[in-house]
Amino acid sequence: MTRWIAQNRGFAAALVLFAALYFSYHLMHPRGFSTAVLVQNANELVAIGFVAMAQTVPVLLGGLDLSVGAVMTLAACVASWLLDGTPAQIALGMIATLAVGAGFGLMNGLIVVYGRLQPIIATLATGAIAIGLALLIRPNPGGNVDGDLNWALTNSVYDFAETYGFARGGDAAWLQPFVNIPVPLILLFGTACLVWLPFKRTVTGRTIYAIGSAEGAAYASGLPIDRARIAAFTLAGFFAACGGLYLAIQTSTGNADVVQAGAYTLNSIAAVVLGGTALLGGTGGVIASILGAMILRAVSFYFRILDIDPLLQPLIEGIVLLTAVSAVAFRTFGVKNQLELFR
Amino acid sequence: MTTMPQIRPDDRPLLIAFGFTLVILVIGTGYTLSTTGTMPLLQPSYLMQQLQIGSFLGICAAGMMLVILTGHIDLSIPWTLTSAAMVATSVGGPWAIPAGLSVGLCVGLVNGFGVSVLRVPSMIFTLGLDTVLRGLMVARTGGFAPQDTATPAMLYLAKAKLLGVPVALFVWIAVSLVVTFLLTRTTFGRALYATGTKERAAWLSGIRTRAVVTGAFLGSALCAALAGVLLAGYSAKAYQGMGNSYLLPAIAAVVLGGTHILGGRGRYAGTFLGVVLIVLLNSILSIMQMPEAFRQIIYGAVIIGMLLIYGRGTRVSE
Numbered sequence: 001m002t003r004w005i006a007q008n009r010g011f012a013a014a015l016v017l018f019a020a021l022y023f024s025y026h027l028m029h030p031r032g033f034s035t036a037v038l039v040q041n042a043n044e045l046v047a048i049g050f051v052a053m054a055q056t057v058p059v060l061l062g063g064l065d066l067s068v069g070a071v072m073t074l075a076a077c078v079a080s081w082l083l084d085g086t087p088a089q090i091a092l093g094m095i096a097t098l099a100v101g102a103g104f105g106l107m108n109g110l111i112v113v114y115g116r117l118q119p120i121i122a123t124l125a126t127g128a129i130a131i132g133l134a135l136l137i138r139p140n141p142g143g144n145v146d147g148d149l150n151w152a153l154t155n156s157v158y159d160f161a162e163t164y165g166f167a168r169g170g171d172a173a174w175l176q177p178f179v180n181i182p183v184p185l186i187l188l189f190g191t192a193c194l195v196w197l198p199f200k201r202t203v204t205g206r207t208i209y210a211i212g213s214a215e216g217a218a219y220a221s222g223l224p225i226d227r228a229r230i231a232a233f234t235l236a237g238f239f240a241a242c243g244g245l246y247l248a249i250q251t252s253t254g255n256a257d258v259v260q261a262g263a264y265t266l267n268s269i270a271a272v273v274l275g276g277t278a279l280l281g282g283t284g285g286v287i288a289s290i291l292g293a294m295i296l297r298a299v300s301f302y303f304r305i306l307d308i309d310p311l312l313q314p315l316i317e318g319i320v321l322l323t324a325v326s327a328v329a330f331r332t333f334g335v336k337n338q339l340e341l342f343r
Numbered sequence: 344m345t346t347m348p349q350i351r352p353d354d355r356p357l358l359i360a361f362g363f364t365l366v367i368l369v370i371g372t373g374y375t376l377s378t379t380g381t382m383p384l385l386q387p388s389y390l391m392q393q394l395q396i397g398s399f400l401g402i403c404a405a406g407m408m409l410v411i412l413t414g415h416i417d418l419s420i421p422w423t424l425t426s427a428a429m430v431a432t433s434v435g436g437p438w439a440i441p442a443g444l445s446v447g448l449c450v451g452l453v454n455g456f457g458v459s460v461l462r463v464p465s466m467i468f469t470l471g472l473d474t475v476l477r478g479l480m481v482a483r484t485g486g487f488a489p490q491d492t493a494t495p496a497m498l499y500l501a502k503a504k505l506l507g508v509p510v511a512l513f514v515w516i517a518v519s520l521v522v523t524f525l526l527t528r529t530t531f532g533r534a535l536y537a538t539g540t541k542e543r544a545a546w547l548s549g550i551r552t553r554a555v556v557t558g559a560f561l562g563s564a565l566c567a568a569l570a571g572v573l574l575a576g577y578s579a580k581a582y583q584g585m586g587n588s589y590l591l592p593a594i595a596a597v598v599l600g601g602t603h604i605l606g607g608r609g610r611y612a613g614t615f616l617g618v619v620l621i622v623l624l625n626s627i628l629s630i631m632q633m634p635e636a637f638r639q640i641i642y643g644a645v646i647i648g649m650l651l652i653y654g655r656g657t658r659v660s661e
Contacts, residue, residue: 120416125595132636313478
């Protein structure tokens with residue numbers, strides 16, 4: 001246990017910070033510790049959570065993906081056309097949306113690997129392309145998303161079972177321990193556990209970490225660095241598309257909003273850093289970034305219950321972010337050999 | 344450049360960017376000739392007007408280049424620009440411009456401290472400071488455009504013409520000369536390149552890299568503040584989000600000009616050409632009345648395409 005903390009100091013600190021923030025939030029909330037509050041909070045978390053997951057994978061390589069917000073917007077715009085009709089049509093629409101995101105990520109990966117461009121500048125440009133495509137697909141905000149789907153996926157497990165009439169409409173005994181869990185949380189952590197954790201254990205997944213730690217050494221050890229890079233950007237596109245898909249289902253609309261896309265990209269970087277993943281690559285993980293996104297959101301939850309002047313909210317958000325990242329940095333004053341600070 | 348053959352590869356982006364600028368002019372002129380039978384793009388007055396608008400971007404890009412050369416990035420440009428404009432208009436009088444620039448001074452010092460002393464990655468520290476500045480301005484103005492108007496001096500710098508040339512263009516040229524002088528003729532310039540190439544080696548050879556990085560951020564924030572003061576003069580007042588459309592084009596201009604995004608390599612002439620290229624590209628897309636969607640796609644494709652032509656990086660770094 002002590003060893004785990006020593007190895008995952010950033011993650012442990014983020015966990016404590018979030019637990020403290022969120023527990024006291026519930027204590028202060030007039031309807032704290034209720035499913036309704038939990039469901040509402042979970043709904044606000046999903047999109048930024050997925051985008052933070054998307055950002056993490058290229059960051060582990062030591063790169064950055066500035067197109068994640070744009071890809072999320074593109075996916076939401078695609079989804080806003082496809083999520084209606086028979087269940088089979090809806091399922092196909094979801095698959096198509098995710099495929100668009102993964103395909104765009106794959107393109108990013110190919111450009112970075114075979115074009116040998118810096119990820120940050122290549123994705124800056126492809127992000128503009130993604131926004132352009134999103135504007136072509138949805139010149140004006142709008143969309144048509146199946147109502148049942150919207151209700152089932154944005155509420156608790158009980159409502160999900162009731163909507164689709166399984167487990168005797170949510171009353172089955174075996175389901176009772178789970179009925180109060182919000183579906184969005186299950187989607188978020190389910191995707192992380194089913195996609196990221198197995199992937200991390202493959203050679204390609206380990207190679208991503210190796211590239212972030214020491215690219216030259218990874219190459220010299222014969223690791224598949226090209227494949228790992230392409231996989232990382234594809235996975236980023238896929239996770240971003242998950243976020244876009246959920247956003248479309250949640251709001252029943254697609255909106256090619258350039259400002260919103262930029263805000264999601266920048267917040268995803270903040271979430272990754274707050275989760276304890278190093279921007280230089282090599283350490284951290286996707287689950288930690290979800291935690292980082294949860295901290296970002298928890299701070300904004302406070303505005304509602306503390307009755308803070310809305311005009312002061314951006315200022316407080318900024319100060320919290322700046323303090324959090326600077327607090328980590330104060331260890332630099334304890335470094336004995338100054339040379340360690342420079343690379 | 345002929346006396347130093349070893350920097351030849353640095354000339355390639357310049358030549359390509361220049362060639363592409365000509366291509367844009369030819370395509371644009373061809374388009375206007377075929378539709379209206381006129382050639383507005385080749386008229387000096389039209390070009391002057393475009394460059395006047397481009398000078399705000401050009402000043403931002405000049406500062407951004409200093410930071411990128413050290414291997415960092417400054418994401419706080421949008422709200423540094425807006426804050427400077429808002430402070431300048433609200434102070435008013437003869438002290439308007441110094442007040443606006445002093446905003447840049449403060450932002451640059453804080454950024455420099457956070458990045459070089461605290462060693463927070465510049466990407467996240469400047470982003471955080473940008474959010475704080477936005478918060479301060481929203482809290483101060485209530486989220487609306489402030490009622491104060493620009494002072495005559497600001498209006499003169501941004502809008503007036505001297506000998507038929509916009510004064511803003513002179514300001515841009517002056518900034519360009521200062522940056523070129525800094526980069527090529529001073530120890531600070533050499534230290535910037537050294538720090539961007541390998542900070543560890545630069546520090547070991549006695550360069551005070553903390554001061555150098557802080558200096559770069561100071562330059563960037565001052566340039567953004569100057570652009571903000573000018574832009575407030577151009578539109579006669581400051582408004583929310585006036586700097587939002589300057590961050591990404593500034594980075595793009597620096598990179599299209601051949602400066603390496605990881606620092607250590609690049610020349611100011613390239614950045615200048617990069618700005619001209621982006622301004623002309625934008626103005627031609629407006630002439631063609633291109634919808635926003637295609638504009639974004641063309642914009643992205645041009646950046647990718649040009650970087651691919653510039654020559655690719657190494658397969659494995661280090």
